[in-house]
Amino acid sequence: MEVPISTAELLTTDGIPLKQSLKKAERKNKLRAFLLVFPLLLFIIVTFVMPIGDMLLRSVDDAQINTVFPNTFEEYKKWDKEKDELPPEEVYKALFLELAYGDKIQVGRALTRMNYSKSGWKSLIKTTSRAIKKVVRKEEFPDSYKDFLIETNENWANPTFWYAMGQMVNATTPIYYFNAIDMTYDENQNVIRQEENRRVYVQTWLKTLKVSVYVTFFCLVLGFPVAHLLANLPLRYSNLLMIFVLLPFWTSLLVRTTAWIVMLQQQGVINGILVWLGILNDDGRLSMVYNETGTLIAMTQILLPFMILPLYSVMRVIPKSHMRAAQNLGAKPATAFWKVYLPQTIPGMSAGGLLVFVLAIGYFITPELVGGKDGKLIGSWIAYHLKTTLNWGLCAALGAILLGVMLVFYWLYNKIVGIDNIKLG
Amino acid sequence: MALPSYSTPVQRTYYYAYLFFCSIVFFFLVAPLFAIVPISFSVSPFMVFTDGMLSWPPDPDAWSLRWYQNMIGNCSSEVVSSTVPCSHKWMTGTVNSFFIGLTATFIATTLGTIAALGLSRPHMPYKGLIMAILISPMIVPLIITAAGMFFFYARINLVYTFTGVILAHVALATPFVVITVTATLVGFDMNMVKASQSLGARPVRTFFKVIMPLILPGIISGALFAFITSFDEVVIVMFMASLDQLTIPKQMWAGIRQEISPVILCMATCLVALSIFLLTTVELLRRRAERLRGIKSR
Numbered sequence: 001m002e003v004p005i006s007t008a009e010l011l012t013t014d015g016i017p018l019k020q021s022l023k024k025a026e027r028k029n030k031l032r033a034f035l036l037v038f039p040l041l042l043f044i045i046v047t048f049v050m051p052i053g054d055m056l057l058r059s060v061d062d063a064q065i066n067t068v069f070p071n072t073f074e075e076y077k078k079w080d081k082e083k084d085e086l087p088p089e090e091v092y093k094a095l096f097l098e099l100a101y102g103d104k105i106q107v108g109r110a111l112t113r114m115n116y117s118k119s120g121w122k123s124l125i126k127t128t129s130r131a132i133k134k135v136v137r138k139e140e141f142p143d144s145y146k147d148f149l150i151e152t153n154e155n156w157a158n159p160t161f162w163y164a165m166g167q168m169v170n171a172t173t174p175i176y177y178f179n180a181i182d183m184t185y186d187e188n189q190n191v192i193r194q195e196e197n198r199r200v201y202v203q204t205w206l207k208t209l210k211v212s213v214y215v216t217f218f219c220l221v222l223g224f225p226v227a228h229l230l231a232n233l234p235l236r237y238s239n240l241l242m243i244f245v246l247l248p249f250w251t252s253l254l255v256r257t258t259a260w261i262v263m264l265q266q267q268g269v270i271n272g273i274l275v276w277l278g279i280l281n282d283d284g285r286l287s288m289v290y291n292e293t294g295t296l297i298a299m300t301q302i303l304l305p306f307m308i309l310p311l312y313s314v315m316r317v318i319p320k321s322h323m324r325a326a327q328n329l330g331a332k333p334a335t336a337f338w339k340v341y342l343p344q345t346i347p348g349m350s351a352g353g354l355l356v357f358v359l360a361i362g363y364f365i366t367p368e369l370v371g372g373k374d375g376k377l378i379g380s381w382i383a384y385h386l387k388t389t390l391n392w393g394l395c396a397a398l399g400a401i402l403l404g405v406m407l408v409f410y411w412l413y414n415k416i417v418g419i420d421n422i423k424l425g
Numbered sequence: 426m427a428l429p430s431y432s433t434p435v436q437r438t439y440y441y442a443y444l445f446f447c448s449i450v451f452f453f454l455v456a457p458l459f460a461i462v463p464i465s466f467s468v469s470p471f472m473v474f475t476d477g478m479l480s481w482p483p484d485p486d487a488w489s490l491r492w493y494q495n496m497i498g499n500c501s502s503e504v505v506s507s508t509v510p511c512s513h514k515w516m517t518g519t520v521n522s523f524f525i526g527l528t529a530t531f532i533a534t535t536l537g538t539i540a541a542l543g544l545s546r547p548h549m550p551y552k553g554l555i556m557a558i559l560i561s562p563m564i565v566p567l568i569i570t571a572a573g574m575f576f577f578y579a580r581i582n583l584v585y586t587f588t589g590v591i592l593a594h595v596a597l598a599t600p601f602v603v604i605t606v607t608a609t610l611v612g613f614d615m616n617m618v619k620a621s622q623s624l625g626a627r628p629v630r631t632f633f634k635v636i637m638p639l640i641l642p643g644i645i646s647g648a649l650f651a652f653i654t655s656f657d658e659v660v661i662v663m664f665m666a667s668l669d670q671l672t673i674p675k676q677m678w679a680g681i682r683q684e685i686s687p688v689i690l691c692m693a694t695c696l697v698a699l700s701i702f703l704l705t706t707v708e709l710l711r712r713r714a715e716r717l718r719g720i721k722s723r
Contacts (some may be wrong), residue, residue, distance in 0.1 A: 026548065029546070029548035030548045030549070030550050032543075032546070032548075033543045033544075033546035033548050033549040033550070034543065034549070034550060035543070036539050036540060036542050036543025036544075036546075037539075037540045037543035037544060037549070037555060037559075038543075039536055039539065039540070040536040040537060040539065040540035040559060040599060040603070041540070041555060041558065041559065043536055043595070043596070043599075044558060044559055044561070044562065044596060044599065045558070047574075047592050047593065047595070047596040048561065048562050048570070048574075048596040049558065049561070050577060051570075051573035051574045051576065051577035051578070052565065052569070052570070052573040053573075054573060054576050054577040054580075055569070055572055055573035055576055055577075058576055222450045222453070223450075225443055225446055225447050225450070226447050226450045226451065229443075229444075229447045241451065243704070244451045244454050244455050245454060246704055246708075247454075247455055247458065247700065247701065247704060248454050248455065248458065250653065250700040250701075250703055250704045250707075251458055251696065251697055251700040252656075252657045252674065252693075252696045252700065253657060253659070254657070254659060254674050254677045254678060254681070254693075255458070255461075255677075255693040255696050255697060256457065256458065257681070258461065258677065258681060258689055258690070258693050259457035259458055259460060259461050259693065260457055261472075261681065262457070262460060262461055262464060262472050262473075262690070263456075263457050263460055265472075267471070267473045268472075268473065269460050269473075269474065272473070272474060301453060301454060301457065304450075304453075304454060305454075333436065358564075359566075361566070362565075362566020362567070362568060362569065363566070364566070364567065364568040364660060365659060365660065365678075369678075369681055369682075379566065379568040382568050382569070382572055383568060383571075383663075383664075386571075386572050386575060386664060387664065392576065395572055396572065396576070399568070399569045399572050399573070402566065402568075402569060403565065403566075403569050406564070406565070406566065410564055
């Protein structure tokens with residue numbers, strides 16, 4: 001029987017209404033729980049989330065060059081391109097002064113950025129700077145800066161350079177994203193495709209996707225029977241066999257990659273065995289490493305545990321009686337498997353598949369070491385621009401696109417499996 | 426799941442084919458790891474099985490410990506070969522790896538365990554969002570993390586320092602601690618905390634005397650995961666560490682890139698041994714935890 005209670009009338013001993021008092025306690029509890037999480041949350045935000053955010057900002061950031069040529073860009077914006085073919089005298093003057101008195105290192109950095117918009121900027125500015133230095137030393141400033149600059153280098157009368165400058169006058173730019181998908185600006189700032197021989201990213205993106213799909217497929221084909229066996233064996237055997245899955249999982253990635261180089265190289269273990277067995281002759285040794293084959297083989301082995309473990313945890317709870325029941329009702333084993341067992345493993349397959357796919361897309365170490373020239377994936381380009389060309393804007397843009405692709409798949413993963421259902425070991 | 430006695434020959438064939446396929450996959454998973462062990466004991470400076478190693482009866486001249494001596498920096502004349510340099514780099518790397526790994530593990534385990542306690546409270550607000558943020562370092566590809574951290578830490582002068590590398594590794598390792606400890610806390614009876622507090626224990630004492638002994642297996646396996654994450658990590662180290670912060674993975678990476686030498690395989694063998702040790706520990710802890718919580722394995 002329900003007792004009608006009017007909470008409004010209930011008071012605690014110190015005269016506060018019960019509802020209010022409960023709310024207060026609730027708030028206190030929430031605060032306590034939050035305070036426990038707070039140190040780590042703050043730590044992750046500072047050491048991880050902010051760096052990622054910084055990278056995203058950097059992918060559109062064009063402020064550096066604006067600090068080098070602020071007046072030039074200011075005057076440039078006033079230039080009416082319809083009326084005059086070349087920018088007015090003020091633009092030339094501002095550029096002259098900023099090159100003459102600007103910080104040398106800053107100008108040097110700006111040059112690299114300018115060359116991304118149009119090749120030729122670097123030499124143009126360098127020769128001009130030299131001429132300007134001479135003028136400044138002698139203190140013989142010209143009457144017309146425009147004529148002076150055009151005299152030093154005729155490219156200053158070439159409107160295409162001036163049009164290219166238009167890409168840089170804003171503090172943000174989408175150019176790195178365009179570059180990351182093999183697009184660029186033409187003279188009139190229309191977005192066009194890169195020249196044929198400079199198109200590298202689209203095919204790398206496609207290759208990254210292709211390798212990830214293949215690796216996922218191979219992992220599924222190899223992982224499914226193994227997970228099935230592990231799930232159906234008595235526990236004392238399956239625990240023992242599980243070591244075969246967990247040991248690679250716990251072993252250093254570099255060790256596994258090295259091991260694959262030893263196995264697959266021309267004088268390696270597999271070629272050696274094949275020659276010894278007489279399947280191959282000594283000249284016909286297969287090249288299985290430093291190419292795409294090597295990447296596929298090594299990545300499949302490295303990511304296989306991530307497929308087997310989720311499949312196993314799903315298959316373990318599928319009752320064995322279902323298959324028997326299906327066969328009792330007259331289904332052939334193949335039909336029973338196809339119609340009864342397989343549909344029940346779909347959550348495991350999608351969890352494992354997505355996990356492997358997402359990990360494969362972002363892989364860097366293994367493709368870089370065993371991939372050779374044609375097995376490299378997008379991660380290698382990110383590293384290349386980060387460390388070698390120092391084109392950090394493009395590096396950040398490639399990273400941002402990769403991150404976007406990942407997040408889409410993780411969103412899917414979360415919908416299907418749930419992020420907090422990730423289990424280890 | 427042996428085959429029933431009434432199965433047809435076709436079923437038998439399928440069954441044995443299936444077992445055969447599975448054993449090949451198991452072989453595929455572990456064979457590369459064990460193939461490198463004998464080669465690390467070879468005399469030859471090439472990473473191959475030499476004829477002497479394969480001959481029967483065994484040829485003692487084909488085997489040696491010279492690359493292991495090279496690895497520990499014992500550069501006597503018999504160890505030095507023209508193609509394989511000998512230096513103390515591997516030992517420096519080992520010391521650095523353990524220093525960075527243990528420091529990062531300590532910080533990650535402390536922060537992660539405290540956070541897991543908060544996350545398992547029923548009153549935790551915005552649990553999903555916070556969990557997503559805390560786990561994100563595990564999800565984002567390492568190369569992106571490395572790029573972002575390199576840009577950001579360069580601004581605050583933390584690249585090429587131990588502090589920078591350790592902070593980065595703590596960030597990468599905490600998700601593992603949070604996940605394992607939260608999982609252990611699922612079966613934890615919160616009434617015990619209430620009991621302890623009603624008997625007059627302060628929260629800190631309650632944690633060390635009541636909660637910690639019970640969730641210790643979870644904390645230890647979280648710590649082991651954290652340690653192996655930091656110990657294995659190469660991408661961050663590649664960009665954020667200078668030669669002063671040389672670690673084992675960084676030295677291995679350089680070795681694979683430049684001079685492929687059997688010394689790498691010696692270190693790899695040691696690392697396989699380490700992973701077997703860690704795997705065994707985690708497995709034993711997991712079983713103990715399941716026993717304690719009364720979850721019976723089938």
